[in-house]
Amino acid sequence: xxxxxxxxxxxxxxxxxxxxxxxxxxxxxxxxxxxxxxxxxxxxxxxxxxxxxxxxxxxxxxxxxxxxxxxxxxxxxxxxxxxxxxxxxxxxxxxxxxxxxxxxxxxxxxxxxxxxxxxxxxxxxxxxxxxxxxxxxxxxxxxxxxxxxxxxxxxxx
Amino acid sequence: xxxxxxxxxxxxxxxxxxxxxxxxxxxxxxxxxxxxxxxxxxxxxxxxxxxxxxxxxxxxxxxxxxxxxxxxxxxxxxxxxxxxxxxxxxxxxxxxxxxxxxxxxxxxxxxxxxxxxxxxxxxxxxxxxxxxxxxxxxxxxxxxxxxxxxxxxxxxxxxxxxxxxxxxxxxxxxxxxxxxxxxxxxxxxxxxxxxxxxxxxxxxxxxxxxxxxxxxxxxxxxxxxxxxxxxxxxxxxxxxxxxxxxxxxxxxxxxxxxxxxxxxxxxxxxxxxxxxxxxxxxxxxxxxxxxxxxxxxxxxxxxxxxxxxxxxxxxxxxxxxxxxxxxxxxxxxxxxxxxxxxxxxxxxxxxxxxxxxxxxxxxxxxxxxxxxxxxxxxxxxxxxxxxxxxxxxxxxxxxxxxxxxxxxxxxxxxxxxxxxxxxxxxxxxxxxxxxxxxxxxxxxxxxxxxxxxxxxxxxxxxxxxxxxxxxxxxxxxxxxxxxxxxxxxxxxxxxxxxxxxxxxxxxxxxxxxxxxxxxxxxxxxxxxxxxxxxxxxxxxxxxxxxxxxxxxxxxxxxxxxxxxxxxxxxxxxxxxxxxxxxxxxxxxxxxxxxxxxxxxxxxxxxxxxxxxxxxxxxxxxxxxxxxxxxxxxxxxxxxxxxxxxxxxxxxxxxxxxxxxxxxxxxxxxxxxxxxxxxxxxxxxxxxxxxxxxxxxxxxxxxxxxxxxxxxxxxxxxxxxxxxxxxxxxxxxxxxxxxxxxxxxxxxxxxxxxxxxxxxxxxxxxxxxxxxxxxxxxxxxxxxxxx
Numbered sequence: 001x002x003x004x005x006x007x008x009x010x011x012x013x014x015x016x017x018x019x020x021x022x023x024x025x026x027x028x029x030x031x032x033x034x035x036x037x038x039x040x041x042x043x044x045x046x047x048x049x050x051x052x053x054x055x056x057x058x059x060x061x062x063x064x065x066x067x068x069x070x071x072x073x074x075x076x077x078x079x080x081x082x083x084x085x086x087x088x089x090x091x092x093x094x095x096x097x098x099x100x101x102x103x104x105x106x107x108x109x110x111x112x113x114x115x116x117x118x119x120x121x122x123x124x125x126x127x128x129x130x131x132x133x134x135x136x137x138x139x140x141x142x143x144x145x146x147x148x149x150x151x152x153x154x155x156x157x
Numbered sequence: 158x159x160x161x162x163x164x165x166x167x168x169x170x171x172x173x174x175x176x177x178x179x180x181x182x183x184x185x186x187x188x189x190x191x192x193x194x195x196x197x198x199x200x201x202x203x204x205x206x207x208x209x210x211x212x213x214x215x216x217x218x219x220x221x222x223x224x225x226x227x228x229x230x231x232x233x234x235x236x237x238x239x240x241x242x243x244x245x246x247x248x249x250x251x252x253x254x255x256x257x258x259x260x261x262x263x264x265x266x267x268x269x270x271x272x273x274x275x276x277x278x279x280x281x282x283x284x285x286x287x288x289x290x291x292x293x294x295x296x297x298x299x300x301x302x303x304x305x306x307x308x309x310x311x312x313x314x315x316x317x318x319x320x321x322x323x324x325x326x327x328x329x330x331x332x333x334x335x336x337x338x339x340x341x342x343x344x345x346x347x348x349x350x351x352x353x354x355x356x357x358x359x360x361x362x363x364x365x366x367x368x369x370x371x372x373x374x375x376x377x378x379x380x381x382x383x384x385x386x387x388x389x390x391x392x393x394x395x396x397x398x399x400x401x402x403x404x405x406x407x408x409x410x411x412x413x414x415x416x417x418x419x420x421x422x423x424x425x426x427x428x429x430x431x432x433x434x435x436x437x438x439x440x441x442x443x444x445x446x447x448x449x450x451x452x453x454x455x456x457x458x459x460x461x462x463x464x465x466x467x468x469x470x471x472x473x474x475x476x477x478x479x480x481x482x483x484x485x486x487x488x489x490x491x492x493x494x495x496x497x498x499x500x501x502x503x504x505x506x507x508x509x510x511x512x513x514x515x516x517x518x519x520x521x522x523x524x525x526x527x528x529x530x531x532x533x534x535x536x537x538x539x540x541x542x543x544x545x546x547x548x549x550x551x552x553x554x555x556x557x558x559x560x561x562x563x564x565x566x567x568x569x570x571x572x573x574x575x576x577x578x579x580x581x582x583x584x585x586x587x588x589x590x591x592x593x594x595x596x597x598x599x600x601x602x603x604x605x606x607x608x609x610x611x612x613x614x615x616x617x618x619x620x621x622x623x624x625x626x627x628x629x630x631x632x633x634x635x636x637x638x639x640x641x642x643x644x645x646x647x648x649x650x651x652x653x654x655x656x657x658x659x660x661x662x663x664x665x666x667x668x669x670x671x672x673x674x675x676x677x678x679x680x681x682x683x684x685x686x687x688x689x690x691x692x693x694x695x696x697x698x699x700x701x702x703x704x705x706x707x708x709x710x711x712x713x714x715x716x717x718x719x720x721x722x723x724x725x726x727x728x729x730x731x732x733x734x735x736x737x738x739x740x741x742x743x744x745x746x747x748x749x750x751x752x753x754x755x756x757x758x759x760x761x762x763x764x765x766x767x768x769x770x771x772x773x774x775x776x777x778x779x780x781x782x783x784x785x786x787x788x789x790x791x792x793x794x795x796x797x798x799x800x801x802x803x804x805x806x807x808x809x810x811x812x813x814x815x816x817x818x819x820x821x822x823x824x825x826x827x828x829x830x831x832x833x834x835x836x837x838x839x840x841x842x843x844x845x846x847x848x849x850x851x852x853x854x855x856x857x858x859x860x861x862x863x864x865x866x867x868x869x870x871x872x873x874x875x876x877x878x879x880x881x882x883x884x885x886x887x888x889x890x891x892x893x894x895x896x897x898x899x900x901x902x903x904x905x906x907x908x909x910x911x912x913x914x915x916x917x918x919x920x921x922x923x924x925x926x927x928x929x930x931x932x933x934x935x936x937x938x939x940x941x942x943x
Contacts, residue, residue: 035187036180038409040357041442045864048357076180090178094170097832101662102177103357103409109178124877131872135864137357137410138662140839140902141872142880143832 010078027065047134050107057114076106088154098147100138164671168828185361197282201264204298204857216288221281241490251322254313256483265482268447298519298857305516332510335471339462343545351454351850358409362422365435381699408661417486452526471508485524495530501569539908587796613912617905621897622704624787639786642712646779648765650758657697658709678744703897715783791896795819799909808933837902845910
């Protein structure tokens with residue numbers, strides 16, 4: 001038995017029927033075909049599926065699609081400006097080489113934006129602690145931490 | 158206008174990043190095809206059992222089910238092949254039991270594939286799999302690496318005592334004699350812990366059969382699509398290669414685990430013909446833990462003989478390597494060809510003897526994982542060297558310097574010939590950056606707080622880009638080890654490069670374009686790089702063993718040079734000069750010593766609009782390819798220094814500083830190279846402190862089967878690193894002078910970390926992973942012994 005949900009996805013209103021057990025990440029990837037949000041685990045550990053729900057970072061594997069009814073959803077596809085200009089955090093990841101294979105990157109960037117918007121303080125230790133819920137296997141985090149600090153500075157500028 | 162030159166050596170920002178940062182990457186699971194169906198694998202819950210009955214009748218009737226495949230369907234086809242034959246010391250070939258696509262009568266590890274269910278939706282496939290009735294007769298599993306050869310149970314009937322091979326290399330008698338004359342012998346026994354690769358993108362595949370062309374297309378998360386095609390077509394399914402296209406699109410990390418031909422994608426291809434619709438399978442993380450090829454898992458005893466001054470006289474190593482339940486694609490060469498041949502390290506040890514016993518166990522297959530044999534060799538050597546230094550009260554840096562190889566080329570006693578290196582340079586620079594001179598004061602400060610502080614070294618060498626094919630073949634390789642590249646110049650003078658190397662995070666789209674832009678004197682935007690599709694790229698051996706730039710890049714350079722050679726002839730015709738008078742500089746062909754010139758783009762246009770063209774001497778068009786089979790490995794080397802602080806009350810280890818100085822020869826993109834080192838360091842430090850693939854020795858259940866149990870390094874587990882690429886000794890046998898850089902970090906770091914912890918505690922050994930409990934125990938025993 002499906003339920004109908006209406007939400008805003010990357011600035012556009014979307015209405016869809018979803019099954020009660022459908023996870024938000026499945027809805028994003030399979031129903032909306034927004035495949036930038038990734039699935040890297042099955043225990044809500046890796047953070048590759050991180051999106052913004054009402055402006056806060058959420059692991060979209062840990063929320064049902066039906067719970068997003070009425071929400072504002074932003075995925076990695078909605079982060080850059082309409083003209084394609086990268087968000088300062090995206091730009092910082094690029095200039096700091098904060099990504100390699102790119103698979104964890106969308107979730108990492110969405111978490112980093114949330115960190116800057118809601119947690120204010122960005123020493124190296126704080127960034128490392130805040131990214132504890134996002135696993136990267138390629139970069140050793142060294143350049144991700146640099147990117148988050150640079151992105152944070154650019155977002156405040 | 159000439160293009161800006163000098164891309165080589167610049168940290169050019171990556172061209173692939175734009176799509177990854179905006180969610181436009183296309184990984185295998187992102188691809189959904191018309192009429193898509195979904196596959197799900199029923200896996201064995203037992204480590205070792207006989208399948209006494211397998212009934213799929215109920216499952217076949219479940220909603221949405223399109224087909225169910227079991228071992229019966231694959232009886233007539235081949236097993237998954239092993240790509241490297243190792244012969245035992247007695248001359249007998251390794252035991253090579255069939256590695257079935259789906260389990261055939263027996264299951265041999267938890268997660269072994271029992272059946273493939275194909276259905277309209279993934280949920281329906283999973284629900285139907287639950288209806289398959291399998292009766293198992295449990296058998297005693299063989300789990301423990303060290304005990305496998307003495308176990309009563311056997312994994313395969315054709316491998317008595319569970320031994321695959323018993324192999325050796327070096328000079329046994331010479332080594333024994335050297336030990337008799339030693340002033341000091343250091344002995345060390347340890348385990349190199351089993352690791353689970355964990356690329357963040359789980360393995361995935363999507364197979365489709367086209368009845369019109371009687372051909373298949375397989376999208377698969379894989380590091381070497383041509384090798385995948387060759388192995389699957391020629392050795393397993395008997396599909397002609399021209400009827401199979403393999404596409405490895407964006408791939409979310411590999412680290413070795415996506416080199417291999419697995420049963421999952423093989424079963425999907427097989428099933429796609431009868432299902433007549435595309436079948437997609439995406440591994441869940443829990444499945445990945447069970448079924449991806451694991452890494453390491455050696456149990457070793459090593460002995461180092463020294464004279465009274467700390468000069469190394471001989472090294473002896475005995476290793477038991479766990480290969481798991483079946484031989485994965487390159488499993489057999491890892492503990493042998495890629496391990497024992499590295500045991501000279503950076504040292505002129507005159508005599509070496511190494512024996513390796515490879516065993517089957519009821520665990521997931523074990524194969525190459527970042528470093529692949531070389532981390533095991535480096536751990537062995539750098540741990541025993543450091544231990545010997547402490548035992549003989551010689552500074553660990555000094556004992557290494559006394560034994561460094563200084564003359565090149567150097568033929569090691571275990572079969573390799575190092576072309577070049579400068580081990581003093583990397584050691585001295587690392588000591589400087591790590592501020593070793595201030596360590597005593599830092600140690601005193603830690604001790605004042607009640608903590609212990611330690612410093613550990615590792616001076617590693619690596620052999621990258623296995624080569625040449627003729628030698629590898631003589632050593633048992635069943636594949637070539639060349640690489641292919643094609644340069645297609647378009648009529649407008651733009652260039653598409655096709656490379657058999659595969660990028661899954663390494664940044665080839667940027668680095669390779671830098672190389673070509675410099676060579677052709679073109680703007681980097683005029684060059685695009687294509688890889689990962691057997692329908693586009695003529696051939697390729699793929700990416701592993703830190704080979705892409707040294708081998709794949711060289712193939713491209715050779716093809717570019719053919720383009721330039723042909724371009725000179727076209728230019729000579731246009732400029733009415735002799736071929737031999739034409740030089741190519743800054744993107745222009747010119748008559749040497751004159752200002753008569755024609756730009757690259759005009760030559761390209763002439764090649765495709767050949768109105769004024771030397772038809773008597775040349776064919777139209779400007780398209781060249783090259784195959785490059787290197788004459789030797791490349792030998793990157795460096796020194797890593799780790800400084801730790803240990804809380805003896807809790808066993809918590811904090812890495813205070815990590816310094817890595819590497820000699821990679823010439824460096825094309827320093828930013829990317831440093832990024833490769835960072836990632837390798839994280840995996841090596843992960844091995845040393847956190848990661849451990851653990852099976853219950855009684856039941857054979859994987860106890861570390863999720864991110865709740867397997868400790869992946871996270872941002873707050875690691876420090877920022879001090880990484881420097883030394884000015885370096887360029888490789889002497891490839892035109893770019895480059896060496897491999899992808900694995901170094903994972904090779905050099907584990908012994909540096911453990912050496913530092915041992916130094917902090919004043920103990921001889923701490924097992925990997927040096928968990929807080931292991932460190933606390935070692936600290937406590939050390940305190941009790943004082």
